[in-house]
Structures are given as C-alpha cells and as structure tokens.
Amino acid sequence: MGDGWTNVVHPEEASSCLATVATAATGGLPFSLDYRLQRADGEFRWVTETAIPASGSSGTVTGYVCSMTDVTEAKLAEARLRAAEDDKARFLAAVGYAIQSRLAPAADALDLLDGSIPQVKRRRVRAVVREQIEHARVLAGDFLDVSQIALGKIQLHLERASMQAILERVIATVRPTLDSVRQKVIMRLPAASVSVIADEARLFQAFALLIRFASELTPEGRKISIFHTLTTEIILIHIRDSGRGLAQERLAGLFDLFAQREPSRRGVSPELGMALFTARRLIELHGGTVQIANVEPAGGLLLTARIRLAPDNGQGAIWAGNSGGPQQVPQNSTT
Numbered sequence: 465m466g467d468g469w470t471n472v473v474h475p476e477e478a479s480s481c482l483a484t485v486a487t488a489a490t491g492g493l494p495f496s497l498d499y500r501l502q503r504a505d506g507e508f509r510w511v512t513e514t515a516i517p518a519s520g521s522s523g524t525v526t527g528y529v530c531s532m533t534d535v536t537e538a539k540l541a542e543a544r545l546r547a548a549e550d551d552k553a554r555f556l557a558a559v560g561y562a563i564q565s566r567l568a569p570a571a572d573a574l575d576l577l578d579g580s581i582p583q584v585k586r587r588r589v590r591a592v593v594r595e596q597i598e599h600a601r602v603l604a605g606d607f608l609d610v611s612q613i614a615l616g617k618i619q620l621h622l623e624r625a626s627m628q629a630i631l632e633r634v635i636a637t638v639r640p641t642l643d644s645v646r647q648k649v650i651m652r653l654p655a656a657s658v659s660v661i662a663d664e665a666r667l668f669q670a671f672a673l674l675i676r677f678a679s680e681l682t683p684e685g686r687k688i689s690i691f692h693t694l695t696t697e698i699i700l701i702h703i704r705d706s707g708r709g710l711a712q713e714r715l716a717g718l719f720d721l722f723a724q725r726e727p728s729r730r731g732v733s734p735e736l737g738m739a740l741f742t743a744r745r746l747i748e749l750h751g752g753t754v755q756i757a758n759v760e761p762a763g764g765l766l767l768t769a770r771i772r773l774a775p776d777n778g779q780g781a782i783w784a785g786n787s788g789g790p791q792q793v794p795q796n797s798t799t
Contacts (some may be wrong), residue, residue, distance in 0.1 A: 474500035474508050492517045492525035498535070510539040563600060570596040609669075610738050613745045620663035620749055624774055627658040627699055631690065634671045638679070647682055649675075651690040658699055659774040662750055667771075670746040673739040674703050674754075674767050681707035681765060696773075703767040709758040710765065718756055719744050747771070 470478045477499035488495035494516045500508040512535050515528040573592045581589070612618050635649055642649060660667070678688050686706035693700040710718070719740050744754040747769050755768045 472502040474502070476500075488515070489525075489528075492519075498539075501532075509534055510536045563603065567596065567600055570600075606738065606742070610742055613742060618666070618746070618749060620666060622661050622663055624659050625662045625664040625667070627660050627701075627771065628653045630662075630664060630668050631671060631701070634668055634675060635690075638672060638675055641676070642679055642688070645679070646685045647679060648687045649690060650687055652692065653690075654692060654694055654699075658694065659776075660699070660750075660771050661774050662771070666746050667750060670743040671701070671769070673743040674769065677739045677743075678703050678705040678765070678767065681705045683707065699771050699773060701769045701771065703769075704759060705764045707764050709760075709763045712758065715756060715758070719754070743769075 470482050473481055481497055481499050484495055484497055487493075494514075496515070497513045499511065499513070501511045502508050511532045513530055513532050515530040517525040518527045518529050520526045570593045573589045573596075576589050577586065609618075631651070631653060635651065639649075675688065675690075682688055682705040688706065689702075689704040691702050691704075693702070740754075740756075747754050751772050753770045755770075757766050757768070758764075759766050
C-alpha cells in the first residue's frame with residue numbers, strides 16, 4: 465500500500481494516519497481512522513475511514529475494503545460541547561473566587577470581634593461584615609441572572625415606563641459608589657417625557673451594569689457622560705467613560721460571557737466580567753441592541769444602548785437635551 469493518499473490528508477493527521485495504516489497492513493488487521501480529508505475544492509472535511517482486509521484464495525491479504533463517512537458536523541458539535549464545558553468550568557471558578565473575595569474580609573472582621581477592641585472600632589468592623597455580606601448577596605443574584613439568561617429562562621413583565629425615571633433611579637443607586645472615587649456624572653436627558661414598553665426592573669438592572677462598567681474604566685476624579693439621541697421610533701442612550709479606551713481587536717469579544725476585561729486603576733472586580741454580557745442580553749430581550757466603540761482621538765469607550773419607544777410616545781423628531789443635536793455612533797463599533 466503506497467502513501468500517495470496522504471497528500472490530501474490534513475498535515476496534522478498525515479503522519480499518524482500513515483503509521484496506523486502501515487501497522488495494520490503489516491499484520492493484515494482491520495483499522496479505523498478519523499482525519500481531515502481535502503476535497504477537490506480545497507476544503508478539509510472530517511471523515512471516519514473504516515477498513516477491513518480482503519483475502520485471496522490462499523488466505524493472503526491482498527488489499528483492503530474501505531468505507532468513508534463525513535463526520536464534520538459531529539466533530540464540530542463535539543468541539544462546541546467541549547467549549548461549553550470549559551465555559552462552565554471557568555464560570556464556576558469565577559463564582560468561587562468572587563464569593564471568596566467577598567466573604568474573606570467578613571471572616572477576618574469576625575475574628576477581630578472575638579478579641580478586645582474599642583467600641584468605635586467594633587462598630588466599624590460590624591459595618592465591614594454587613595457590607596461584604598450584602599456584596600455577596602448581590603453577587604449571588606448576579607450569577608443567578610447570568611445562568612437564567614444563558615438558559616433562556618428570563619421572563620419580562622412589560623409595561624409603560626419612563627426612560628428618564630429609570631436612568632435617574634440608576635444614577636441615584638450607583639452614586640455612593642461613584643462618590644467614593646470622586647467621579648461625576650454629566651447627564652443630559654430629554655426635556656419631555658420619553659415612554660418605553662419595558663420590564664422596568666430589568667431595564668434598570670441593564671443600565672446599572674453599563675454604568676458600573678463605565679465607572680470601572682474611568683480614573684478617580686474624572687467624569688462619566690450620559691446623553692441621548694431621540695427619533696420618532698427609538699432612543700439611543702450613550703454612556704461615555706473617561707478611560708484610555710481598548711485596542712480595536714479587543715472590542716469584538718468584549719460582550720462574550722468570559723471575556724477578559726481591561727483593568728482599571730482600581731482593578732475590575734471578577735464579577736464585572738459578566739456585566740456587559742448580562743446588560744446586552746437584557747436589552748436585547750427588550751428588542752434593543754448595545755454597541756461599544758472607542759472614542760477617537762479623545763480616548764475612552766462609548767456604550768450605546770438602542771431602545772424602542774412606546775408606539776404612542778408622541779415625541780416626534782426632536783432632540784431635546786442633546787448637545788449639538790443627534791449624535792452619530794462611531795463606525796469602529798461592535799455589538
């Protein structure tokens with residue numbers, strides 16, 4: 465048996481295929497191989513080749529009877545399954561690390577309470593314990609949301625809601641965190657009421673996650689800008705940080721569930737790696753989209769959430785509250 469057939473076998477499998485066939489031929493044994501075979505159009509396809517020896521009248525093996533089956537789709541499915549298992553392992557590792565990082569300070573604080581410490585310090589220690597337990601509670605909810613979104617089990621309770629009221633409530637909620645790092649929010653909202661059909665709690669959650677992400681990339685003492693573009697059918701909410709931006713090649717994978725984040729000066733907490741994934745999926749469930757782009761040449765990132773207005777919003781083609789009219793989404797963006 466010659467080896468000319470290996471010219472159309474993928475280079476990564478050619479030598480192992482040749483060795484298997486040579487060993488089988490020496491002993492007149494059957495064999496089975498999985499390898500990539502190049503078609504006439506140049507595409508490589510996975511095949512399973514099964515061969516049994518053919519014997520002459522004297523019982524001597526004179527050749528092989530072979531069959532080939534295209535198993536490309538099965539191989540791709542196996543690869544997707546392995547990737548899903550890897551994702552699950554990383555997810556569980558992230559859960560363990562994040563919860564440990566929250567509970568460790570609480571455990572250390574409790575050890576201090578066992579000793580003799582002044583009453584003033586005792587109150588501070590209790591505050592640390594309460595804060596870390598609350599962080600752990602919120603974190604558990606975030607991870608539960610991620611799993612529910614991934615399984616497609618999130619149900620929205622849609623009703624008419626005010627876009628301004630949602631954003632103002634988000635800012636009021638995250639303000640203590642922003643104040644702790646001396647960050648300012650410059651927000652320009654429409655002068656007239658803008659109505660959307662939404663699950664108010666979920667849309668609130670999505671924008672809180674987007675603003676948290678912008679805060680992590682904004683240096684201490686700098687600002688986060690929130691402005692809008694309003695048309696007859698949609699409102700675009702733009703969130704711009706004051707960071708350095710990201711390399712263009714990193715933008716495409718930024719919404720992936722386990723994408724690595726660019727660290728800020730304060731360090732991005734591990735659970736924030738899922739913030740953009742969760743925010744985007746929640747907004748997509750509302751029929752919207754989220755884009756992200758570098759702001760050039762000034763630097764920083766621009767997050768743009770597109771939300772459809774309620775059918776009878778009645779705003780017309782106005783841009784109340786914009787600085788300079790409608791803002792164009794940069795071209796080097798990704799969703």
